[in-house]
Amino acid sequence: MFDLISEISQSLRTNRTRTLLTGLAVAWGIFMLIVLLGVARGVVNTFNTNMGGGQSNEMSVWGGRTSVPYKGYKDGRRVVLKDNDGPMLVEQVEGIAEVVPTASASVTVSTLKDYSSGIEAVYPSAGKEFDNLVAGRFINERDIQERRRVMVIRDLTARRLFDCAPEEVEGKTVNCMGLSWTIVGVYHHRWRGGNFVPYTTYKALTGFSEDASELKVLVEGLATQEDGDRVERELTEALAASHEFNPTDKNAVWIWNRFSNFVQSASALKILTLSVWIIGIFTLLSGIVGVSNIMFVSVRERTHEIGVRRAIGARPRNILTQVVTESIVITTMFGYIGIVLGMIVLQIIDYFMKNSPGEKPLENPTVDLSLAIQVTVVLIIAGAAAGLFPALKALKVKPVEALRDE
């Protein structure tokens, strides 16, 4: 092995310029592949964040107004969802695991310093979206049972209402609906901004109305977009029967089918990632073809040397190993330079994304170890392929013919 490394090192040093130019083509190909894959990863991460993390198994349902007459009712009738729609949907629609009603109200949440508009009355399950609380906790079961006047607010709201760090807000109070509420938690979210209170507390303060502004429907055991579409259709039909509207009326209830959206988007992202790989591989391929081309030239230039080596006892395997290994060394060495440069560029992009205000089109656009290993495997295979054909060509030349080649 030491002899092989020494031989390759001598050969590469003898043809420095050629080695460098060939290697740069490979480094560029790998650099592009890494950057493209990192950017694609960033797009996927952004998408996942915007989808609310792990809440892709959720559908949201709001009541609307009918747009067609139905069973003697005129069009334009308001459909008001009820708390008891939940158990009915769980019973009638296969795939629905849980339905949690929520209510929202346009009331003012205020302190002496500032105010915020609106509250959302929720159950503890709504907290799944806010797994990285800045301080405190989300609404819990005891809050629901005891109808506590507690509230969970966004970090930006906390800063505005109390003019201090969000971490210091826990335990402080705000005024809402003429009452004092204790802040028990502060959350961070890119785009959600609600002030959350226990559902039962809100209901008690509003005369125990059974109206719900939104139903959060949790689905389970669904795999395909067809499953998601079926649940959406059956859910609409069940609500149509219960609230007496035409099941084909698109305006009677509004449904945000996150599950189907997620499946569609996940499929699109898979295509995006695949496309990036294909583009990257083709970019890399141009580098590999360059290596192969150079190896052909190298083998051609060294035909006489190969003849001499064979005359003094080199076996075909020795020649094959040297040419292929030389190719792998060039490809891998410069490929790693490409990987490192690509990672540096991705880190720079990541730095600017993290420190820039507003919407971030790319979130954490980096490549991980498994991807680096995949790219390395691609490099070694590509390098071996680039060297194999020139090596086989070299072996086809008889020693006596190779010796004549000057």
Next chain:
Amino acid sequence: MITLKDINKTYPGAVPLHVLKDINLHIDKGELVAIMGASGSGKSTLLNILGILDTYDTGEYFLDGKLIRDLSENRAADLRNRLIGFVFQSFNLINYKSALENVALPLMYQGVGRRRRNALAMEQLERMGLADRASHLPGEMSGGQRQRVAIARALVTRPAIILADEPTGALDSKTSKEVMQVFRDLNAEGMTIAIVTHDPGVGAATNRIIKIVDGRISEDV
């Protein structure tokens, strides 16, 4: 050492070229032989067959008692490495390797360790009077020195025979004489040597001259 029986060789082509015709030849161990002939007579083809660099069509070739026929590339490489030492007109040294590395190269293909093969290569360079040139590249040496490096490389595996193809063809007359003296000294130590040449001066320095005319042995004296 070498026995050829009715060896024939034809190069295929639009007009097939029958270059060796019924060659019968025996070279004993310890001989210093010149194979002479005009350009195109077939002497280099004969040397290539003797060196297992080329194949023959019909006949039999025995080298050191072994029938040389239908060999695999690996077996042929092995026999070339262990039994034959080549010396070429244009030296055929590898330009980017030092004299020592060039001489040690055949041992590398035998799997001899670096330290051992460098020691053996240095022995041969000392024998050729080139110990002080061991680290020099071929381009930094004279023609005579390069040819002596090539002879050292041919000797390093302790082969059964040395085959030299116009070894003085690229050298001036003084250096040619020095190189021929090296061959004579080696022969005096018992080495079998066959030299292909068209130079009568080289032929005169050997003990036996085999003349080839138009693919046949015309004279063996």
